[in-house]
Structures are given as C-alpha cells and as structure tokens.
Amino acid sequence: MDSKDKPTTDYCETKVCADETPPAPVLMGWKELYLKEDWWAIYLGIGLMFFALIAFSMGSNAVKLLAINPGGVHWTSLGQLMGHFQQNLHLYMLQFLFWLVIFGVSTSIMGIKLSKFIPSFIFLYILSVMMFSISGWANAAKYNLEPPLVALIVGLILANLFPLPKWLDAGFRVEYFIKTGIVLLGATFPVTLIVTAGPIALLQATIISVTTCLVIYFVATKFFGLDKRLASVISVGGSVCGVSASMAIASSVKAKTEYLYTSVTLVVGWALVMIIVLPFVSKLLGLAPGVAGAWIGTSEFADAAGFAAASAYGKMSGNENAAIQGFTLMKVIGRDMWIGIWSFVFAMIACLKWEKEECGVRPSAMEIWWRFPKFVIGFFLATFLMTAVTAGYSTVEFNSSIKPNLIQPLVSIRSWTFIFCFLSIGLTTRFRDLKAAGLKPFAAFTTGVVVNVILGFVMSVYVFGSYWSALGK
C-alpha cells in the first residue's frame, strides 16, 4: 500500500505518523518467561525443591550441606566462630558459587550486566555471612539482634554514610530474592492452612485494603484537593502492595511519573518505619506470633518489608514459623494476588469516568493476567507438590525423617534468600535519592496508614484472633 493510500484517522494527525508505518505492537509475550524475575523465582524455587527431593530420596545430605549457615552455631567466643568457618570453608565456597551461578546467570539473561552483578553479589554474600554470624551469637536474642533488623540497619548505614557506587545495586535485587524465598516458602507451607485460613485471610485483607484505599483516595481528593491520578497511585500503594501496586496503577491511569515517584518515597519511608515499629509493638503487647504476622500482613506495604518485620518478630517470640505463616496468608494470598484486578478497576474508572471523551479503547480484562504477580503461582505449585509428595508418610515418619532432612534444609536455604533481600533493602535505600513527597500527599497517605494499622490490629487481634493465634501450633 502506498503512503498516499494509507488510512489516516483523526487520531493520527502528525505528518510523521501518517507517512511512516509503525511496527505492529508486539508485547513481550513468551519472552516474559525468561525476562521477568517472577518466572525465574519460580524456576529457582521449584528447581531447588526438586533438587532437595531427589537428594532426600537418594539418602544424600547434599541439600543439608548446601544450606549451611552460621546462624545456628550459638558461639560464645570469636575463636569458636572462626573454628566453624575453618572447618566448613569448603562448604561456604561451594554455597557461594551455587548462589552466584544461579542468580548471576538468571539476572544476566534478564539483562543485568554480570560485570556489575558479580562484585555486588560477592559483597552481599560476605555481608550475609556476617549477619548470620551475628544471629548465631549466644547472646544475640538478649540484645534483640534479629537478623532481619540488623541486616536492614547495617544496609541503611552502608548506603547512606558510605559512598557505595550506584552500580552495586545490580546485585541488590530485593524483589528477586524475596520472590525466590516465597516460592521456597511454599514448599514448607501446609496446604491445609491455605484451605482453612486462606478464605479468612482473604476476607480480612479485602476489608482492610478496600477501606484503606478509599480513605487515602477520599482524603487526598476531597480534603486536600489532590489530583485523582496521584490519589489513586498512593491509595493503592498504601493499601494493596506498595511500590509494585503503585507502578501498576500509575500505568493504568496514565499518571505522571512524578506521582509514582511520590508514592515510592511514601511507601519506602513508611515501610521502613513499620519494619522497626511493628515487631517491637507486637512484643510490647505480647501478641501471639501468628496474630502479629497477620497484623503485619495487613499493615506492611511490601512483601520484602513485611517478611523482614514478621521474621524479626517471629525470632523475638521464638516461633518464626507462625509469624511467617500469618504474614504470608494475609499478604501473599490476601493482597498480592489482587493487584491486577485493582489495576483493571482503576483503568476502567480512568477510561470511562475521568477521560470519557479521549479514551480510545476500553482496558482489556487481560490486564488482570498481565499484571498478576506470577511468583504466587510458584508458591502454590510448591505447596501442592510438596504436600502430594509427602502425603504418604505418617506423622512419625514426617517428624523423624522428612522434617530434619528435607523441610529444615529448605527452610535454611530460604533464610539465605531472605537475608540477601533484607540486606538489599537497606543497601538500596538512599534517602538523598528519594523525592520529597509534599505535605498533602504525605498527610493523605499517613491517614491511610493510621486507619490501616488500627483496623488491621482490631481484625487480627479481636475479630479473627482465634484463627491467627492457632498458627504454628
């Protein structure tokens, strides 16, 4: 077809547009399977689970050796700790290479330069060994030296008081590490818990998310007169899943980039505050770890931050499993899965209400799938696969054989991905880089935070407390 014959529309008014033929819109499609970290988290998590299963079935202790960390040493002198490293140096070298290869290759395929990732990951691994070593000190618990909190604070100090080059961020992949950890968590998560407590978590999370979202939105628009797109970005960021949800909504409603930037600042700021505050307030109130986990699951803004808080309180209370389970049910199952739906709803509102005259095409319901956090599939897959594999064992066999030789090593491997994540949160948080959010967005967001925290507490402790306090028993 000649250019003169090309059909032009009132939509296409520029000369360049009319005369040139743009390529067909080709989205990532199947490439997503190797270009998105969600899929890689599934491959790694499920792959590690199968590796553990094969090793277990062959009677090999390979996974146990790979899962080594100094957190369980309970050392009382530095000499004792050094002795542990001297004795197991070859295992740590092997473990380091294992993590370097699987994370290095996968991030390289996603487009992150290996030349930057390798030195960054070496730094991260050494710091992680140090964090575990601190938690392995016999008096660590006495001084509240919980690894997630120590890792976060050390990371923050290094990132903000020392001139760490920005390129080091290549290896500090917070989201990738936590997603891999969540898939691994699935392998140790009882499927019965999902069936019995999942609907309650969904109900509680939905009530709180909708309430918080509406509060922030209406305070922002009606009280402070903020732009509705900014209001939608910060309201979903504060109620569903932090920066990830903000990113999804921002693109759904065609928000200004600065609105997303504002939400990033608000979410990161409050999430860091909550990582520190929620575990200590839970401790002060003597909450059961499952209850605190559920509360953190409704009140924290992002998976990584929430796992840090839940894990910290779990260690303080002596039942990390219960806190992690409560958090996972509330956050991963109750909130994360619905990002796509929220995006679609806001896209529809933006299209049909805010820009009636200029909206060309209605948003596609496929957006729900496009924005679905795919790593959640891996979590469920791991849960169901592990349940199916271990279903034939009696309780006695499970406790005497499966738990110490299969479940515990997987938990330990998961703890490595979590510590990489917690350190990375601190190491990537440079306060000088964050945009000033502005008083009105801050006030609107903070109102939502207050409502969220109070409502989350009431529902976790008083309304559904009996469900959450039973976790981990």
Next chain:
Amino acid sequence: MAVTRANHHCLNCKYFNNEPDRVEEALPGLSVLSSAYSSVRAEAGICGRHDLFLAPWAEQCRDFQVRK
C-alpha cells in the same frame, strides 16, 4: 501495513522507554521494595515527551512518533 489506530501504541513510539534498567534509573527508590523486572509492571514505561508512566498498549497521544 496500514497506519491505523491499532499501531499507535506507546510501545512503538520513540518517546516511550520501558527498558527495566532505564525505568529503575529514572525512578530512584523503585528497586528498594519493588522492581522493574517484575510481572506487575507489565512492560509499562516512561513517556519522555509528557513525563507520564504508561502501559505499552496505551494509545491516545497526538505526539506519537515512530520508534526508529
């Protein structure tokens, strides 16, 4: 191929950048608790012309210019 509305997605526009490393660079702090490599971003990117954060399938801009 005809120039139709169907082609006028941001994805094909020279002002649109959705490379994950560029998105993270443009939004400091984004990678602290999220990632441009995550599924939820769904290839959204930044319009350098209007400074908007847009889905690649967005299609209503009169400043559209073909990406070379």
